Amino acid sequence: MIQKTNRNLLWILAFVLLISLIPVSTFAQGSDPTDDDVNAVAKQLYCPVCENIPLDTCGTTACEQWRGIIRDKLADGWTEDEIKTYFVNQYGDRVLAEPPPRGFNWIVYAVPVIIFIGGGYLFYRGFQQWRSPEPARNDRKKTKTTSKSVNLSEEDISRVEEELRKRSQG
């Protein structure tokens, strides 16, 4: 008899414990998100309606509501990425600060890389070409360059000026 009561008690206890765990787990997940937490996510998103304004600085009622959504989702334990994906599914790719790298959008990232590699290569080729002195039809005197003849130092220049001055006075 006592055993059965004990067992029942045990079940009731377990049940109560289980119930009490539920509010505990939600509290453990997210304390009320601060404005800074919200802004940290909002900064990375753009207002779906206004032109080119990040969501953390937009002042319209709609933007305030969207920040509210971010706040709620953060409190529910959503991660930054999950929230961003949610916004994209609702409002399209343009809410992101950069085109998501898939499909056609790859080209937006590829082109600058091509530009720089291409530019670097062209410069390298050009540098090689320009390195070698040009053939005879150019003025030989000018193409001969050595460090001595061209690199006039400050003292040389002042000395020349000194000479010029002496001559003009003489």
Added chain:
Amino acid sequence: MVAEIGFGSLFISLIVSIYGVIAAIYGANNHQKKWITSAQHAMRLVFPLLTISVGSLIYLLINNNFEVVYVSNVSSLSMPLYLKITALWGGQAGSLLFWSWLLAGFITAVTFKKWDRDQDFLPWVIVVGLGTLAFFVVLNTFFENPFVRYWQVNQDIVQSFSQPAGGFIIGPRDGGGLNPLLRHPGMIIHPPMQYLGFVAFIVPFAYAMASLITGRSDDRWIQLSRRWTLWAWLFLSLGLILGARWAYDVLGWGGYWGWDPVEISALMPWLSGTAFLHAVLIQEKRGMFKQWPIVLIILTYNLVIFGTFLTRSGLLSSVHSFARSTIGPIFLAFIAFTIIVSFWLLSSRWDKFKSRQELTSFFSKETLILISIILLLGMLATSFWGVIFPNISELVTGAKVTVGPPFYERVAAPILGAILTIMVICPLAVWSYVSFKHLGKLLWKPFIVSLLGIILPILGGLTKVPAVIAFWLVAFVLAVNGFEFVRRTRLRRKTESESFLEAVSRVFHRNKRSYAAMIIHVGIVFMALGIIGIEFFQTETQGTLAEGQEIQLAPYTMEYEKLEIFDTPDARNVARAVVLVKKDGVVLDEIYPRRDFYYDSNQPVTIPGVRSTLVDDFYVILVDWKSVTSEGATFKVYHNPLVQWLWIGTWVIIGGVVIATWPEKKSSSAGKNTRVK
């Protein structure tokens, strides 16, 4: 009456411009000087004519003539006088007129130089100048007429310049007023400076076109346009910087540059303009790479026109966009015309510009300049791509995307780093040949000093590697410039017995351009310091406070002391918070972030309270979409290290350009006072 005068002089300036173009072409082709002189006179007339037009519009604005549609749109009774004047460029039509007026100013000024030596250039400079002006005046005359009025015709209200049948003028009692975001001193200087920067490039462009058309391949056009180019570059730089300053002061996102498409449209000509300035240097000093300056000025000018087209045509989505307008198609036609003609001329004369190219050393000035030009152009190409990609994406996939700051910053940061690196070496590099050993000799002392740029930040607790590298580069550039300057001055003192100050001024005069360039580069480095500070180290926080409460943003604390609410005579309701800035419990300063609510346009604008020092800015702004009361006001607080160096650097750059363009004294060493007696 005044509107008629305004439109009349506008229309006459169009006729005069077209006449000038035709007369100049005719005179040039038939070698008849009198037609060219007549065209020159025409070019002198446009500025006075457009001044009358602009003056009329300003008069209408100041006198609250709300029957003029434009005045209604941008002005209101409650606006102070200075804003009514700046409303001249507050909307599409007025800003186009303002643009034309500035353009006219430049091309009229050009006519007053002595043209004796350059007679063959003159007609073509006139053609390009007046031709461009004619286009912009056409926009105002036929598409965006600022002098259109409201007329009542039976029951309807019609907008027209001239009187419609049975109509009489009606004037609303008040106007809509300027968008509150534009009611700021920044509105007085940023657009004019920006437009000045844009239109000033017409002069070097016109000279370049004249040179191409007359088939010359010498660099006379560069000599003629040199000062104009420097000032155009300065104005354009200032325009961008003032825009950044205005954004920082007013917009409340604690930042200065948003990589907005319109901002980028203004940046692109600056990038190619800077490249152009440097390419000119190579051509002048070494006679090499002659094709580059001319390609770059054509690119710069076309980017100016392209940029203004993007801004005004509605093609871009941006906070800066003007309202939808009909000028898009004709603007596109003009761009097509300008691009095709300038590039066609260039390609037909291309061979004339072949010069011997020779780079003898990797560290020579030419090579360094070439590399920096390529870096600038790389940034330009990437920016251009980023600006047009959303349109491409929409065309191809139908999906709208945003190309935002992360995209541009990823490219801009390394490029800025590379340019800083080049700036380390370039004051030391000489033309044509530099040996690594020689360079090393000059570099080791500044290098030691530059290590302070690594040690100090690390001691201060810095761990971000890119930031440390950036600080090191900044220190290095400053050290190199400092040492080089001292070295040259000392050398001079050795050969002359001059006092230090005399030596300094002599050194400046003898090679003004070189020192001006050093100063300008130092200014840029200061700006880089500011950029590094804010980009890497900005922190922010937001919180709602009641009076007496505090919020902390290391290393400062701010206390919301009290709130004052009052109305102002110019129809604003001001909620002004008194905020105490504290550090370690000590009150350092009192600042006043406020929210202005404009009654006539029902819009709030928030102005931050800022405590600025050389080390950092403590920036507090009221969040305007939340209520502002004594019980609760929401504050956004930013800590922006080193941001003042952006503005300090600006002054240094201005100083450098002034020095570079200072009129030369005619005397030389064999001077006038050395006549043999």
Added chain:
Amino acid sequence: MKKILLWGGLGLLLVFLSIGLYRSQQGQVGAGEIAPDFELITFSGETHQLSDFRGSVVVVNFWASWCESCKPEAKDLEDAYQYYRARGDVIFLGVDYVDIEPEALAYLEEFGITYPNGPDLRTEISQAYRVRGVPETFIIDQNGVISHVQIGPYSSFDHIRSTIDPLLD
């Protein structure tokens, strides 16, 4: 070779700008054009495909809970829906533009709207119709062709009727 690249590139740029400009100047999808097909998933989970309603008149109304000018017409639209309901061949679809579900549902409840409404996911529908703002209403005839575009709110119940009745026999 370089010349071909240069001119080709410039030509491409100009063509592209022309197209872009043309499209930005284009207004909404207009009367006489075929109505772009779309799928609408309502807040209650039902899926509707526009093309399924071929043979009926379809009223597609774009709205948002944050849109002040949508409110005057909301009641009138519901009344119109009820008016035509018995006939069975006038369909009302509400497309919620760039909105938030709780706010949207509150809006629907406030105005007592009972016809199907759903969010414009990824703004695909409004992009297809080149919607510039809200409210905008598109009346589509029985053949799937747009017969009327209403920019801005309807002024009255009768106004709504005047754009639908001509299509019915």
